[in-house]
Amino acid sequence: MIEWIRFWITAVILFCGILAFILEVAGLFRLGFVMNRMHASGIGDSFGLGCVVFAMIISSGLNLDSLKLFLLILFMWLTSPVSTHFLSRIEVNTNPFIARYVRFGTDYGKK
Amino acid sequence: MKKRFLAWLYGDQDVMDGILDNFNKPDVSHSELKKITRAAEEEYDHRPEVLEAIGRDRARFRTIYLVIAFISCIMLTLVLLYTVSLLPEYGAENPRAVEVVSRYVEDGLEETGAVNIVSGMILDYRAFDTLGESHVLFTALICVMILLRIDRKNQRSDYEDYYTVRTDTYFDLSTDPVLRLVCAVIVPCILLYGIYILLNGQNSPGGGFSGGAVLGAGMILFSVAFGFDKADRFFTLKVSNIVTFVSLGFYSFAKGYVFFMGANGLENHIPKGTPGAIFSGGMILPLDIAVGCVVGCTMFGFYSLFRRGSIGGQI
Numbered sequence: 001m002i003e004w005i006r007f008w009i010t011a012v013i014l015f016c017g018i019l020a021f022i023l024e025v026a027g028l029f030r031l032g033f034v035m036n037r038m039h040a041s042g043i044g045d046s047f048g049l050g051c052v053v054f055a056m057i058i059s060s061g062l063n064l065d066s067l068k069l070f071l072l073i074l075f076m077w078l079t080s081p082v083s084t085h086f087l088s089r090i091e092v093n094t095n096p097f098i099a100r101y102v103r104f105g106t107d108y109g110k111k
Numbered sequence: 112m113k114k115r116f117l118a119w120l121y122g123d124q125d126v127m128d129g130i131l132d133n134f135n136k137p138d139v140s141h142s143e144l145k146k147i148t149r150a151a152e153e154e155y156d157h158r159p160e161v162l163e164a165i166g167r168d169r170a171r172f173r174t175i176y177l178v179i180a181f182i183s184c185i186m187l188t189l190v191l192l193y194t195v196s197l198l199p200e201y202g203a204e205n206p207r208a209v210e211v212v213s214r215y216v217e218d219g220l221e222e223t224g225a226v227n228i229v230s231g232m233i234l235d236y237r238a239f240d241t242l243g244e245s246h247v248l249f250t251a252l253i254c255v256m257i258l259l260r261i262d263r264k265n266q267r268s269d270y271e272d273y274y275t276v277r278t279d280t281y282f283d284l285s286t287d288p289v290l291r292l293v294c295a296v297i298v299p300c301i302l303l304y305g306i307y308i309l310l311n312g313q314n315s316p317g318g319g320f321s322g323g324a325v326l327g328a329g330m331i332l333f334s335v336a337f338g339f340d341k342a343d344r345f346f347t348l349k350v351s352n353i354v355t356f357v358s359l360g361f362y363s364f365a366k367g368y369v370f371f372m373g374a375n376g377l378e379n380h381i382p383k384g385t386p387g388a389i390f391s392g393g394m395i396l397p398l399d400i401a402v403g404c405v406v407g408c409t410m411f412g413f414y415s416l417f418r419r420g421s422i423g424g425q426i
Contacts, residue, residue: 079293
């Protein structure tokens, strides 16, 4: 019974993660502007990877492997958003036509 | 007084002109001054007797260069042809290749004491090759230093480098609080992981090259996040030189000693230890550490030289 419940929880979370990865791939290939594409890939890199590895933790139980998987989530969640942050910062700093796509500061919310 | 005040108010005249700055203001503009100096230099350099002497030197050098190049090319060709003549025929069964591979796989653990056969291969059977690779890295660092290092002869002032300095401070990542916070957590883990790879080269995949690369990458991340000033406090040109020299010297000395005293079936009196322990594999662990130090110094030196033209900020 316990094994059966564990299997279904794992399957549901794993399915959520795979859905996030599908969203990531679709957004990465369908969207045009670089910020939108980074947002789409951020969904997969944070939420999707977290879901998949968390499902692995549940299915493996509490042992050394699950600790390693937890560290994997920790480091990926630390490093991946930072690199995305810098990519977007470089885009804002170097793209001369950035105002076509993004509203800054006081302009935010205006039509 | 009032006239001067009004002139200052409307920006026609700077009151502090000649008092605070512009001590040695030339009469001509900067580019004009450069042009005049260059013309004078060219006139001085292109005197007929100097040109004649340079031509004579160049002709002599060219003759010697051609003779030496011809002789060394011929000798290299002969050596390579002789080596080719010793190879087995194309398509024939090559017993040496089969023997060597099976010897490595079957007797590698026993003869080198390393669980990781690759480490045993590159640092014991073929350590001379790895020695050459470390020296190639060192030579590459020297070449990059020759090309990119800023010294007193080609140093430019911040005024001449205005655009570079502007963009460098504008895109400087060390002012970013996000990166500083994350790197304060990540960098020690990366360095620890690099040391782990370095020390476990004989037992698990890893070793000098990969561990040194991880260490160098951690150092690069550290200097990106916290600025070169922090990295300069412990990694100066002197430290880099000493670490590289000691590592390469130790490698050459130790491996030369083992080659002359222990190779070719002679008794090797360096203990191998129990396979799987950290202190095992005889000379493999110290050699791994030496190679890792060289690789780490080279990687960080490349980054530092490409970014700002010096290692450790000294000129």
